């Protein structure tokens with residue numbers, strides 16, 4: 598079977614090391630193996646907030662991050678929701694294939710509602726997973742590299758594909774989620790790494806900002822550094838971070854530090870991160886905003902062409 602990879606990000610702010618090790622590194626590998634689409638999910642920004650915020654700025658920064666880590670626009674189609682009206686046209690028939698109770702049951706949507714600061718839950722909050730099905734199915738995506746929180750959405754996509762095919766004849770493949778094997782990086786305060794929590798090292802952060810963030814990281818007072826994820830999660834997280842950047846095991850680094858304590862660990866982690874990010878930061882600075890606009894314009898045009906073809910096929914299958 599000819600696999601097609603599709604994945605995407607909401608442009609809500611700069612990408613950080615959690616994104617890098619969780620998904621970006623994997624994309625750089627996948628782009629050499631499969632036709633691949635990367636979506637800037639700009640319409641999805643307004644699922645859990647009222648306004649899109651500094652959307653153009655965030656999209657530009659996101660593209661700069663992509664180019665900096667080595668996502669190659671010659672191999673990957675990078676595009677955005679708001680440039681592809683056909684996605685919205687696919688949404689409508691797709692919505693007819695899922696029940697309201699299925700939409701209510703989605704655990705990721707429930708979690709987002711629980712953490713939302715919005716006064717009212719919008720209809721988009723419940724229906725965006727179906728829009729995400731259109732994101733994946735418009736290009737007949739078969740492999741969807743995502744984190745665990747996105748699995749319910751891939752399930753919705755599979756349901757939509759299956760039911761569409763049952764009702765109207767075989768049009769869509771049933772895509773599969775692709776989960777990373779990398780150890781999960783926590784934020785520097787022990788919570789989920791997230792820029793809104795101030796515990797994440799952005800790929801675009803300066804060396805000084807990186808040093809300051811790691812200096813503030815929580816540790817414990819035990820001088821002997823050991824890798825113990827259960828009893829010393831914060832120390833283990835810094836060891837994991839340094840290990841990922843150095844391509845070494847966290848145990849090995851713990852042994853090297855021995856009784857050097859938290860300060861030696863932080864010093865080593867800071868150097869490891871800054872060393873690792875140096876070429877990425879350099880490449881980020883080499884790209885211009887003009888170039889980024891060009892990349893997106895070309896990606897949007899290619900994605901749109903694909904979406905028009907699929908929409909035609911869908912209309913024909915449905916008898917419109």
Ligand code: TRP
Pocket residue numbers: 603604605606607636638641729732733741742743747
């Ligand atoms: N929901 C994803 C996120 O919040 C972004 C996204 C939108 C996506 N459409 C997608 C991811 C399609 C994978 C496939 O990060």
